[in-house]
Amino acid sequence: MDGSREAVPEKGGATPINIPDDILTIAKESMFRLGGIPPTVFVLGPTHKTYMPLPMGATPAERVRIMTQAGAALAQSGEVGEVEQVI
Numbered sequence: 001m002d003g004s005r006e007a008v009p010e011k012g013g014a015t016p017i018n019i020p021d022d023i024l025t026i027a028k029e030s031m032f033r034l035g036g037i038p039p040t041v042f043v044l045g046p047t048h049k050t051y052m053p054l055p056m057g058a059t060p061a062e063r064v065r066i067m068t069q070a071g072a073a074l075a076q077s078g079e080v081g082e083v084e085q086v087i
Contacts, residue, residue: 022049023087039063041070042087045080
């Protein structure tokens with residue numbers, strides 16, 4: 001087995017996530033340049049797509065807090081228009 005899991009919602013599997021090509025490109029570039037992908041929040045809207053690298057939180061709860069604050073700040077900035085997706 002190659003480590004991937006079948007995502008078939010009809011059989012109780014996870015629902016596949018549609019990841020935009022822009023995010024995949026950024027992730028690939030980061031892997032190539034940095035050897036990994038730092039914590040990052042992506043905010044997509046009709047007028048703009050943006051992302052923000054995040055500091056690594058010490059605990060899962062802290063990481064959630066950091067991601068939530070970053071996503072809210074990017075959304076409130078109005079830079080992307082009405083938020084369509086946060087990843």
